[in-house]
Amino acid sequence: MTNWGILGCGKIAGKFANDLLLTEGVNLYAVASRDKEKAANFGNTYKAIKSYGSYEEMAQDPDIDIVYIATPHMFHKENTLLCLSNNKAVLCEKAFAMNLEEVEEMIAFAKAKTIFLMEALWTxxxxxxxxxxxxxxxxxxxxxxxxxxxxxxxxxxxxxxxxxxxxxxxxxxxxxxxxxxxxxxxxxxxxxxxxxxxxxxxxxxxxxxxxxxxxxxxxxxxxxxxxxxxxxxxxxxxxxxxxxxxxxxxxxxxxxxxxxxxxxxxxxxxxxxxxxGYHYEILHCQEMLALRKTESDVMTFSKSKxxxxxxxxxxxxxxxxx
CATH class of the missing domain: 3.30.360.10 (Dihydrodipicolinate Reductase; domain 2)
Known part of the structure; x- marks a missing residue:
């Protein structure tokens, strides 16, 4: 069973959380928002075990295996680096980041840490x-x-x-x-x-x-x-x-x-x-983690770049x- 965390509790995060609940082999372990009450409500709705009013706190939770980042585009690089630095695999919503420089920094950091990272282009x-x-x-x-x-x-x-x-x-x-x-x-x-x-x-x-x-x-x-x-x-x-x-x-x-x-x-x-329909990319991430891959063989780093x-x-x- 893979423990997932969701960072950001907006509309897309809700759709993703719904599909996590209906996917075998995964567990919605924790959710996080800058608003603690929002995180608690979101967590209750989607049956998360834990909810955090701080991204940093959730990133430091040792029981989380992978984090789905669903914050606005502007924060994708910052949030991704936070999770990677805490040894969490990351599935980050599109657009991956604001520009090529940010994307390259994220990829380089993931490679240096040998941790899985993928852009969540579910299509x-x-x-x-x-x-x-x-x-x-x-x-x-x-x-x-x-x-x-x-x-x-x-x-x-x-x-x-x-x-x-x-x-x-x-x-x-x-x-x-x-x-x-x-x-x-x-x-x-x-x-x-x-x-x-x-x-x-x-x-x-x-x-x-x-x-x-x-x-x-x-x-x-x-x-x-x-x-x-x-x-x-x-x-x-x-x-x-x-x-x-x-x-x-x-x-x-x-x-x-x-x-x-x-x-x-x-x-x-x-x-x-x-x-x-998000369960297809969830299952792909599960497969990549099971194979100890650090890069998707479908949504590759070169494709994101x-x-x-x-x-x-x-x-x-x-x-x-x-």
């Missing part, structure tokens, strides 16, 4: 997404000709909201734009040939961001993210001999519409009852700095 482990990656890699549909992916939702402008707070790493790009960028990276690889433009709001964060990526063989890639408008949140891949649509919302458990040999069918990928490099390039294009 990579979902069955429907793995199916798409395998289908494209098989070559039966030929090469990718174009890719279009978006992720947008409408959150009313509120200066007190994390999404619009620059000091917390707010904006559409790091919060949801990372998913379309990851789709391009995982399906086509890394590119520095990026053009981007964005609408920056009164608080200095991007309310929406349009991205145009270029690859060899003139592959067209159009990406979009927004926190001020609802979008289909789909990923549409056109190949030489067919097409694949990852239906809404493509980054979470969804269906896939496949056109092959002039036949179109929609494939459903259901998850177990009451599970959000390439992802943040692309995000850094886009931020430079749109004039967004933190």
């Amino acid at each position: 990579h482990f979902l069955p429907h997404y793995k199916f798409v990656l395998d289908k494209v890699a098989s070559g039966t549909l030929g090469e990718i000709q174009s890719l279009k992916a978006d992720f947008g939702f409408n959150s009313p402008f509120d200066t007190t909201s994390r999404l619009y707070n620059k000091s917390l790493g707010g904006g559409s790009l790091l919060d949801v734009g990372i998913y379309p960028v990851f789709a391009a990276l995982s399906l086509l690889g890394y590119t520095e040939d990026i053009e981007a433009k964005a609408t920056l709001g009164p608080t200095g964060v991007d309310h929406n961001c349009s991205m145009h990526l270029r690859y060899a063989q003139n592959v067209e890639v159009q990406l979009f993210s927004a926190i001020d408008e609802e979008t289909p949140t789909r990923c549409h891949i056109v190949l030489e001999k067919g097409e694949i649509i990852i239906n809404s919302r493509f980054h979470e458990p969804s269906s896939v519409t496949l056109t092959e040999n002039c036949v179109t069918e929609t494939l459903e990928f259901s998850t177990p009852k009451d599970v959000n 390439e992802l943040i490099m692309m995000l850094d390039k886009i931020r430079a294009q749109i004039g967004l700095s933190y």
Whole structure:
């Protein structure tokens, strides 16, 4: 039985905690928030054995094996280094950190300590997404000709909201734009040939961001993210001999519409009852820990570095700095 700790008690942490409870071989041992009452309420809701009103206290608990970090982006490096320095394996939410320099520091520290560290980009482990990656890699549909992916939702402008707070790493790009960028990276690889433009709001964060990526063989890639408008949140891949649509919302458990040999069918990928889908990356972390791995063989350090490099390039294009 692996003892998990959760650092940060927000909305995503709740979904993750729900799935921990429904995953075999794991135990939600402790939760932590800067607000002791919030930690206690969260712990009671998800049946944690301990709750802490201090990140430092939880990191020092000798009975915790691995910590899931679900704090705002701006604190990921600080929180990750705290847990690693206390010999805790770490699964840290995306975006891994604020820039390449921070990501490299986190990875270097984990390597020096020989402790497992991974970016929690859960999409990579979902069955429907793995199916798409395998289908494209098989070559039966030929090469990718174009890719279009978006992720947008409408959150009313509120200066007190994390999404619009620059000091917390707010904006559409790091919060949801990372998913379309990851789709391009995982399906086509890394590119520095990026053009981007964005609408920056009164608080200095991007309310929406349009991205145009270029690859060899003139592959067209159009990406979009927004926190001020609802979008289909789909990923549409056109190949030489067919097409694949990852239906809404493509980054979470969804269906896939496949056109092959002039036949179109929609494939459903259901998850177990009451599970959000985070259990797939939880099980992967369990496997990595059992094998005494210090790096994921799926969400590798090089993949996390390439992802943040692309995000850094886009931020430079749109004039967004933190």
